[in-house]
Amino acid sequence: MKWPVVNQFNFALIIIATIVFSAFSSSCSDEHSSAAPNNSDPTTFNVLDYGAKGDAHADDTKAFEDAWEAACKIDSSTMVVPSGKVFLIKPISFAGPNCRQNIVFQLDGKIIAPTDPKSWGSGSLKWIEFTKLNKITIKGKGVIDGQGSVWWNNNNDDDSSVEESTTSPFSVLPSSGKLPSTKPTALRFYGSDGVTVTGITIQNSQQMHLKFDSCTNVQVFDIKISSPADSPNTDGIHLQESQNVVLHSSTLVCGDDCVSIQTGCSNIFIQDLNCGPSHGISIGGLGKDNTKAFVSNVTVQNINIQNSLTAVRIKSWQGGSGSCKNVMFSNIQVSDAETPIIIDQYYCDNSKCKNSTSAVAVSAINYVNIKGTYTKEPVRFACSDSVPCSGLTLDTISLEPSKGVKDSAPFCWKASGKLNTKTVPPITCLQQSSNTFKLGIHMLTSKGFNFLRELL
Ligand SMILES: *[C@@H]1O[C@H](CO)[C@@H](O)[C@H](O)[C@H]1NC(C)=O
Ligand SMILES: *[C@@H]1O[C@H](CO)[C@@H](O)[C@H](O)[C@H]1NC(C)=O
Numbered sequence: 001m002k003w004p005v006v007n008q009f010n011f012a013l014i015i016i017a018t019i020v021f022s023a024f025s026s027s028c029s030d031e032h033s034s035a036a037p038n039n040s041d042p043t044t045f046n047v048l049d050y051g052a053k054g055d056a057h058a059d060d061t062k063a064f065e066d067a068w069e070a071a072c073k074i075d076s077s078t079m080v081v082p083s084g085k086v087f088l089i090k091p092i093s094f095a096g097p098n099c100r101q102n103i104v105f106q107l108d109g110k111i112i113a114p115t116d117p118k119s120w121g122s123g124s125l126k127w128i129e130f131t132k133l134n135k136i137t138i139k140g141k142g143v144i145d146g147q148g149s150v151w152w153n154n155n156n157d158d159d160s161s162v163e164e165s166t167t168s169p170f171s172v173l174p175s176s177g178k179l180p181s182t183k184p185t186a187l188r189f190y191g192s193d194g195v196t197v198t199g200i201t202i203q204n205s206q207q208m209h210l211k212f213d214s215c216t217n218v219q220v221f222d223i224k225i226s227s228p229a230d231s232p233n234t235d236g237i238h239l240q241e242s243q244n245v246v247l248h249s250s251t252l253v254c255g256d257d258c259v260s261i262q263t264g265c266s267n268i269f270i271q272d273l274n275c276g277p278s279h280g281i282s283i284g285g286l287g288k289d290n291t292k293a294f295v296s297n298v299t300v301q302n303i304n305i306q307n308s309l310t311a312v313r314i315k316s317w318q319g320g321s322g323s324c325k326n327v328m329f330s331n332i333q334v335s336d337a338e339t340p341i342i343i344d345q346y347y348c349d350n351s352k353c354k355n356s357t358s359a360v361a362v363s364a365i366n367y368v369n370i371k372g373t374y375t376k377e378p379v380r381f382a383c384s385d386s387v388p389c390s391g392l393t394l395d396t397i398s399l400e401p402s403k404g405v406k407d408s409a410p411f412c413w414k415a416s417g418k419l420n421t422k423t424v425p426p427i428t429c430l431q432q433s434s435n436t437f438k439l440g441i442h443m444l445t446s447k448g449f450n451f452l453r454e455l456l
C-alpha cells in the first residue's frame with residue numbers, strides 16, 4: 001500500500017512547515033504578542049492609543065484606521081487589538097500596497113460588525129479586508145463576529161414575503177431601513193502574498209467567513225469558524241484564484257461549504273479539519289455563465305465530516321470549460337452526509353440551467369480511505385455526456401447507510417476510472433479504465449513550497 005506512506009510523508013511536511021512558519025513569525029512578533037500594550041515601543045500600535053473605546057457601542061473604525069496607518073509604515077510592526085474589549089467596526093480596508101512587510105495584526109479582543117443598514121450604504125462585498133500586502137499575519141485569541149443573523153433572513157435579492165420573515169428562526173431585524181442585497185464576507189484577503197491566519201475565531205458571518213482571492217503562499221491553522229447550520233451561504237473558507245495554500249488543524253461549523261475551492265486555485269493542501277454541520281468540502285461550482293475554470297493539485301486529507309450535505313464534492317456548470325484535475329481526497333471520516341462523494345457536472349442552483357456540449361473536464365480524482373455513513377446515496381458521479389469524467393480512482397471506500405436509512409446504490413453516468421480495492425458498497429457502475437493517475441506529491445514540486453523541499 002503506497003497511500004499511507006505518502007500521507008504520513010505529507011503530514012510530516014505540514015508539521016515541519018508549521019514549525020518553520022512559527023519560528024519565523026515569532027522572531028518578529030513574539031516580543032509584542034503577550035506583553036501588555038506599551039506605546040513607548042515604536043513598533044507596536046494599540047488601537048486604544050488611537051482612541052478606540054472597545055465598549056461594543058462606540059464606532060471604533062477611525063481608531064483602527066489610524067492605528068493601521070501608523071503600523072503600515074514600519075517593518076514588522078504589530079497592530080494590537082487588546083483582549084477584554086469589544087470593538088464595533090464598520091466596513092474597513094487594511095490596505096497596502098505601500099505598507100511595509102511582515103505586519104502582524106494581533107487580535108485578542110473581539111470585533112463586531114454593525115447591524116444597522118446605514119453602516120452598509122448600498123452594500124459592500126466585504127466587512128474586514130486586508131489587501132495588497134506582502135507578508136501579513138493575523139493571530140491571537142480574538143473573535144471576529146459578523147452578527148449575521150440580521151442578514152440571514154434578509155430576502156432582499158428576491159421578493160420576500162412578510163410571512164417568510166415572521167416565521168423565520170432569525171428574528172432580529174433592523175429597526176429602520178433595509179440592509180443592502182449584497183452581503184459582505186466577514187474577513188477577506190485580496191492580492192496578497194505570504195498570508196498567515198492563526199488562533200482566531202470567526203463567527204456568525206453575514207455571508208462567507210474567510211475568503212482568499214488572488215493570494216499566494218497562504219497558511220491558515222488553529223482557527224475556528226462557527227455559524228448556525230441553517231444560516232444561508234455562510235461558507236467557512238473560500239479560496240479563489242489563489243495558489244500554494246495550506247489549511248490545517250481547524251474546526252469549521254457553518255451553513256454552507258466548509259471549504260470551497262474555486263477557479264484559479266492550485267497547490268492547495270488541506271489537512272486535519274473538523275467540518276460540520278456544513279455542506280462539506282467542495283471544488284466549484286466551476287464554469288458558471290460559460291466561463292473557463294481551472295483547478296489543479298488539491299489534497300484534502302484527515303478530515304472529519306459530520307451532518308453535512310456531502311463530504312467531498314466537485315461541481316461544475318454546464319456550458320463552462322477548462323479543467324479540474326489532480327485531486328486527492330484521503331482519510332475522510334464521514335457521518336450522516338446526504339451523499340458523501342459527489343461529482344456533479346450538471347450543477348445548477350436555479351431551475352433554468354440548460355444542457356450544453358461544453359463542460360469543465362474532470363480528471364485524475366483520487367478517493368482513498370473514505371469511510372462512514374450516508375443518508376441518501378453513497379456515491380454520485382454525474383458526468384457530462386460530451387466531456388465525461390476520467391481517471392477516477394477509488395481505494396478503500398466503505399460507506400454504509402445511517403441508522404434507519406435504506407441501502408442505496410452508487411450512481412455513475414459517463415464516469416470512468418479504476419477501483420484499487422473492493423469497495424462497500426460495490427461501485428460496479430464505474431467504467432473501468434486503466435489510465436491511472438500517479439499520486440502527485442505536488443506540494444513538493446510546486447514553486448511556492450520550495451522551502452519544504454529544502455528541509456528534507
Ligand atoms: C514600556 O517599555 C519601556 C521600555 O522597555 C519601559 O521602560 C516601560 O516601563 C514600559 N511601560 C509599560 C507601561 O509597560
Ligand atoms: C441533461 O443531460 C443529462 C444526461 O444526458 C440528462 O439526464 C438530463 O435530463 C438532461 N437535462 C436537461 C435539462 O435536458
Ligand SMILES: *[C@@H]1O[C@H](CO)[C@@H](O)[C@H](O)[C@H]1NC(C)=O
Nearest residue numbers: 266296297440441442445446
Ligand atoms: C501541479 O503539480 C504538478 C506535478 O507536481 C506540477 O508539474 C504542476 O506545475 C502543478 N500545477 C500548478 C498549476 O501549479
